[in-house]
Amino acid sequence: MRRIHVTAMARTPFGKFRGALAGFDAIELGSRLIDAVTARDPDREMRPEIVHGGAGLLGGAHLTTLRQSLIRSGLPDDTPSQGVDRACCSGMTAISAAAAHLRAGQGAKALAIGVESLSNTPVLLRRGSERKVNSLELIDPLLLSGSVSEKTIAHYTAEEALKYGVDRAQQDEWALASHERYFAAKRRGAFAAQIVPLSTRGAPLADDEGPREGSSPAKLAALPTVNGSATITAGNAPGLSDGAAGLVLVGSDAAEPVEGLAEIVDWVQLAGNLQTGTSIPAACILRLLDRNRLALEDVDVIEINEAFAATPLVSATVLAARLGADPASLRRRINAWGGAVAIGHPLGASGIRIVMQAIGRLHARGGGIALCAICGGFGQGEAVLLSL
Template identity: 45%
Template sequence: MTDLDPVWIIDGVRSPFGRFGGGLRDVSVVDLAQQTLRGVLRRADWSVDDVSELNAGMAMIEGGLMVPARQYAVAAGFPDTLPTLSIDRACCSGMTTVGLGWRAIRDGAHSTVALGIESMSQTPRLLHETRWGSKRGDLVVEDLLMLRNPLAGGQSIARTAGEEAVRRGVGREEQDAWAAQSHARYFAALSEGFFDDEIIPITTPKGDLAADEQPRADSALEKLAQLTPVYGGPTVTAGNAPGLNDGAVALVLAGSRAVGDRTPLARVHSYVQMAGAPTSSVFLPGLAIARILDEAGLTARDVDVIEINEAFAATAAVSVKTLADGDEGLAVHLAERTNMNGGAVAIGHPTGASGARLVLTAARQLQRTGGRWAVAAICGGFGQTDAVLLEAVR
């Protein structure tokens, strides 16, 4: 957590985030990765020969893709000698790739590429008990996209998130209001051209996809209030939670020696990981932000830009309340600075990719506002969380 070897985000890009079964459905995850990786190298004007390692985060590795990071590197034309690492920290995975790059560069690496990726449309069902045969009885087919928590008795993550939110004083109305705000802020940012330099088109068998598919321009509190909670939970609905999405995000990180006369996007000041009880994810990002700010000698009021993943609207709302620590005025102030261009409820949540998107969006928004400090945080992996603190280029 020192200033000994600054780490910089040179640039980053993301694919459009596709709906489940939408425009990216027929794009293999390897093809999605190679298009995104080639796109970020073009955007950053960075040579594959200058990359020290590729870290790739993906939450659905159990779907059957072997050593995905290595496959991505080869497909994108990286040298055969490039070390790669595949990471599964569920939704944290994309942000973890940024943290690992930060650590590697501080230890002397020239530059790294951080990739977060997911194709939920291509996640297969698992047919159990078939390896050695089954003489009698039913075969069990598991759908990984049901997103159950095996550390909480197999309960739906959506249900436990809603229960934890209610226990912490954030009910259905507040979650619906956050969801409606997410869409409104997204479309305001879209109209202002904020995403023009963030999204690159992806070539699919049916043509190029150039825009996010998940956002709903007609989202409104009245419509959200009519939806029934899912999986027997108290508050989480299809309207105040993101969809199942496809997408990829890539960033180039470099040390000061590699930057040269370039102007980076932002400085990665620090990175933290935390963990808690298996159902604590809904408030953990707030704790992670508090910790990373404290270690940097900052307070929540010092931060100009906050990105908290809307795994559910409840996650962002509860985490802001947690960070405010009982100060209602501070909570309002922080909410105004959180997800200013919309969040995952609007944009979508390709699980392995979202953490990297938060870092990219935070860096770009920090540059846009002219502020000094930005922080991004995400929960995932049955009670884990990551946070990244960024500083503006001065």
């Protein structure tokens, strides 16, 4: 079986909604990311045969965002591309699709990228039900709702969290820790090798805009809940974000040595009831553990995307119950460098960002095994198993 190696990785800083990256649409962010990650490729003479990519909200309504990003980048125009649509899972799905392409022997090198420009997501103008020319209805996609449920994602996220005993106080506590862990890692230089600064109208942006110091349990507790949710606030959920992330993947025969940052061992995509968003990362992790005959104790690094603070909390609760682990100890192992509540959650990029963060953590500890999992809107989930 062919082995899949990550040989280069890069991401932009993650920008706040209408912040420093608002002047870049998804196409521009994608093209800059493609150029940045290919510039880090240790073997630039061997070009990628294909680019897989994802954007959570379909690239801000652009037609074939990935293809346009590729054309605007330095890659040859005859490089094919393939976009995926799995909401927040899209970036990680791009990794899985690229890895599957290489493992099947259809190429030797591929790019996996994810991009999001929520600042440039258009408001939709839908024709109303009346038979009138001026019967129009405004719809904002950033409310993150859908036609399959009258509830917002935040609404049913809180319902599932409370079902598992994860209350507002625990979610606020996790959110505060996410920022604290991020700044502790940043002071150690943990993100310096990941982030490629972007030139903006002002000074180049070299740092994530979302993380903030100086919060407290009292400040978080004072925030109102949002979108009809019982527990979700602006403090324990990520802000709307812009950003892009990408990996260079190389396939090799088992005996062929490759200088890589990490190896992608396995991956899984699952789906369930649309109200299982906070627990489905746990289901994905359980599937990979079982398929690869691993125990939780064999895993050195765990990353679970913080779509909400509730997500890693509920998934840790499920994993602990199923595997007989101590919940508090397990939670301390997840997102040790902070997560999306602090860093931000550009939907299509986050799945790649957490894989990059897991690789960074593996290098910091001298190697090991990592599991990365993410949920996507309406009951989707994905996970990737890495080794170094």
